[in-house]
Amino acid sequence: MRPLDLVVVGGGVAGLAAADEAVSQGLAVALFESGLYGGLVSNVGALDGWPAAVSGSELAHGWKDRLAAAGVRFHEEHVEAVRAQGRRRIVKTDRGRYRAKAVVAATGARLRRLGVPGEEALTGRGVSQCAFCDAGFFRDADVAVVGGGDAALQEALHLAGYARSISMIVRGGRLRARPGYGARAAADPKFSFHWNSEVASIEGEGGVEGVTLADGRRLEVSGVFVFIGLEPVTALAGEGAFAAGAARRAGSLAEAVADGQRAAREAAAALRR
Ligand SMILES: Cc1cc2nc3c(=O)[nH]c(=O)nc-3n(C[C@H](O)[C@H](O)[C@H](O)COP(=O)(O)OP(=O)(O)OC[C@H]3O[C@@H](n4cnc5c(N)ncnc54)[C@H](O)[C@@H]3O)c2cc1C
Missing domain, CATH: 3.50.50.60 (FAD/NAD(P)-binding domain)
Structure with a gap:
């Protein structure tokens, strides 16, 4: 099995977009999700501001299937900690430990x-x-x-x-x-x-x-x-993870997607240095 270049934490749209961008750049990517794919919109029946008429669950699962076919590995595990070890990152989950060169923390937000x-x-x-x-x-x-x-x-x-x-x-x-x-x-x-x-x-x-x-x-x-707003989930901030999506700033789906892509590009650029 190829060693991991990038671990993405979170299977909301920011995490899926980060994994998509990274795998398209040829990186070996794994994505960890401890809840429902789609995150905040996993139960939203009709998304607004999205080009296609889909539910959050359809969007996330269709995207996940496409990424799995492109080689992204999916793990239904809760990431408990990310630690820097030299140029590597150690990702500790509720099931095991993984080594990667970079981590994108797309851990999203909770409803207040x-x-x-x-x-x-x-x-x-x-x-x-x-x-x-x-x-x-x-x-x-x-x-x-x-x-x-x-x-x-x-x-x-x-x-x-x-x-x-x-x-x-x-x-x-x-x-x-x-x-x-x-x-x-x-x-x-x-x-x-x-x-x-x-x-x-x-x-x-x-x-x-x-x-x-x-x-x-x-x-x-x-x-x-x-529905009185969001609290960002920042438990994995620091230790060299690139934050993306609602974990960094609340916004629309499109903004979370763009931010996930940005974080993956920054991670890929850091790996080339
Ligand atoms: C009720 C509601 C409806 C909305 N409807 C729309 C809409 O119609 N159109 C629109 O443009 N925007 C909408 N939004 C905004 C949109 O939901 C957000 O912009 C977007 O979902 C943020 O995506 P994200 O991936 O950053 O975070 P999230 O969706 O929060 O995803 C984060 C994911 O990370 C996982 N996670 C967190 N910590 C860990 C960990 N330690 N280990 C493993 N997994 C972890 C979570 O389980 C979650 O699935 C809505 C928001 C809400 C609250």
């Missing part, structure tokens, strides 16, 4: 949580961060979506196909989402908007029964979907 009373206890019992996974459980239900960015609106518009009403809880005085999303929500009588509002607590016995806002108002809902 509210951190309010009731959120943790009711997660999976009405509190969710995946409308594309859970909307079917909220047919004809009253639900709240927390957030005013693209992800919140994209998921809320999907929920609108199932729920009876959607209360958008928005921290600011306007949406940050692209105008097309806002216009669709505003035109749908199922939507109501609670501006300059924050969730203080989520209540319910065995399942969500309502949320209380910071100003004391209470909304009777049986579902709460939380």
Whole structure:
């Protein structure tokens, strides 16, 4: 087996793009993924801003299959640490150790949580961060979506196909989402908007029964979907890994792809020096 030139950590779009760029430059590449290929968009049913009409899962799996045929090795393993050892990198996973000449850390981001009373206890019992996974459980239900960015609106518009009403809880005085999303929500009588509002607590016995806002108002809902931004996963920063994608800067799929390609080109250039 050829020794590895490049290890890519993360099978989101930034990692897949990095592996694609590196293998096209003739490097021996392995990609490690500990969750779902596609990362943040693995459950998104209809991607926006992507040239083809595909789901996140279709995009990632189609891409992965093509890269596997081009020679990229895929490992379903969690990378615990990357250590520099002279000019080599030692990649320690939950299953073993690998040596590579360079590492791209495309470890992405996690959805932020509210951190309010009731959120943790009711997660999976009405509190969710995946409308594309859970909307079917909220047919004809009253639900709240927390957030005013693209992800919140994209998921809320999907929920609108199932729920009876959607209360958008928005921290600011306007949406940050692209105008097309806002216009669709505003035109749908199922939507109501609670501006300059924050969730203080989520209540319910065995399942969500309502949320209380910071100003004391209470909304009777049986579902709460939380999309209030991202926390980058930077656990592998340093030790000579090239960071790429949402681990470095939140943005669109296209930006994550471009950043993955950039990181792979920088890694390839470093190997030639
Ligand atoms: C709900 C939602 C919907 C979105 N919809 C769109 C859209 O329609 N159009 C658009 O342009 N953008 C969209 N975005 C933005 C888009 O998701 C991001 O730009 C992009 O997915 C970032 O890709 P990434 O590869 O950098 O990170 P991620 O997608 O987070 O992928 C990182 C991957 O690394 C893996 N990983 C992390 N640490 C390790 C480790 N130690 N070992 C092994 N594997 C590890 C994770 O499991 C994950 O699969 C959306 C974002 C969200 C949150």
